[in-house]
Amino acid sequence: MAAALLLLLLGPACGLRETGVFEAASALSGLVAGGSGNASRAWRDAELPVLLWWSEQLFPHFPGRSERIDCGAGASCLVTRSKRALAHRRTAALIFYGTDFRAYEAPLPRAPHHTWALFHEESPMNNYLLSQAAAIRLFNYTATFRRHSHYPLALQWLPAAAYLRAPPALPLATKNRLRRLGLAPVLYLQSHCQVASDRDRYVRLLMEHLQ
Numbered sequence: 375m376a377a378a379l380l381l382l383l384l385g386p387a388c389g390l391r392e393t394g395v396f397e398a399a400s401a402l403s404g405l406v407a408g409g410s411g412n413a414s415r416a417w418r419d420a421e422l423p424v425l426l427w428w429s430e431q432l433f434p435h436f437p438g439r440s441e442r443i444d445c446g447a448g449a450s451c452l453v454t455r456s457k458r459a460l461a462h463r464r465t466a467a468l469i470f471y472g473t474d475f476r477a478y479e480a481p482l483p484r485a486p487h488h489t490w491a492l493f494h495e496e497s498p499m500n501n502y503l504l505s506q507a508a509a510i511r512l513f514n515y516t517a518t519f520r521r522h523s524h525y526p527l528a529l530q531w532l533p534a535a536a537y538l539r540a541p542p543a544l545p546l547a548t549k550n551r552l553r554r555l556g557l558a559p560v561l562y563l564q565s566h567c568q569v570a571s572d573r574d575r576y577v578r579l580l581m582e583h584l585q
């Protein structure tokens with residue numbers, strides 16, 4: 375309420391429209407005005423850009439529906455998972471979770487000042503749409519398993535760099551010996567069949583060239 379009251383005190387000329395925004399469309403009034411009872415802090419929060427987590431199942435900022443994030447070097451924002459914030463004039467960016475992204479649920483029409491970001495850490499087979507260039511280009515920033523995304527997550531679950539540097543399970547000399555015995559010392563493992571990249575067919579073809 376503090377933010378709304380402040381706006382009312384500023385007078386009808388500049389206050390009315392803003393008050394309307396806070397009362398009708400802002401999901402953030404609870405955040406900017408509630409809780410601390412610290413009016414000066416609340417007022418400054420009310421000027422911060424808003425980051426809207428469109429996929430609300432994934433909202434890592436517990437416990438509430440909205441939170442203030444300070445990233446250091448004076449960079450702060452409000453984050454929320456409340457879709458009512460879409461209409462808010464300070465909402466600058468939307469974050470989508472790849473597996474849950476559905477084109478028919480996308481917030482359209484898209485406002486020119488809305489930056490779209492995609493967080494897609496799971497298997498490409500969870501959402502084939504995002505393996506298409508036309509779809510991935512809808513997002514201004516991407517964090518995906520692809521190493522060419524803006525913030526690649528290719529090594530996200532890597533326990534440590536040493537895991538990559540660990541020696542192979544079998545020395546090359548042993549593999550070469552097995553090869554002379556007519557065995558192909560290559561093991562291919564995958565978690566799913568028939569994924570969109572058609573890797574099954576690629577591996578079948580590759581097997582013809584292994585000896």
Ligand SMILES: *[C@@H]1O[C@H](CO)[C@@H](O)[C@H](O)[C@H]1NC(C)=O
Pocket residue numbers: 412414415
């Ligand atoms: C209000 O918040 C400001 C900024 O975080 C802080 O400096 C100030 O000490 C707070 N005042 C009270 C009474 O908590």
Ligand SMILES: *[C@@H]1O[C@H](CO)[C@@H](O)[C@H](O)[C@H]1NC(C)=O
Pocket residue numbers: 489490511512513514
């Ligand atoms: C974000 O991407 C959309 C769609 O490609 C584009 O129209 C818009 O200009 C981009 N915004 C920024 C700030 O780059």
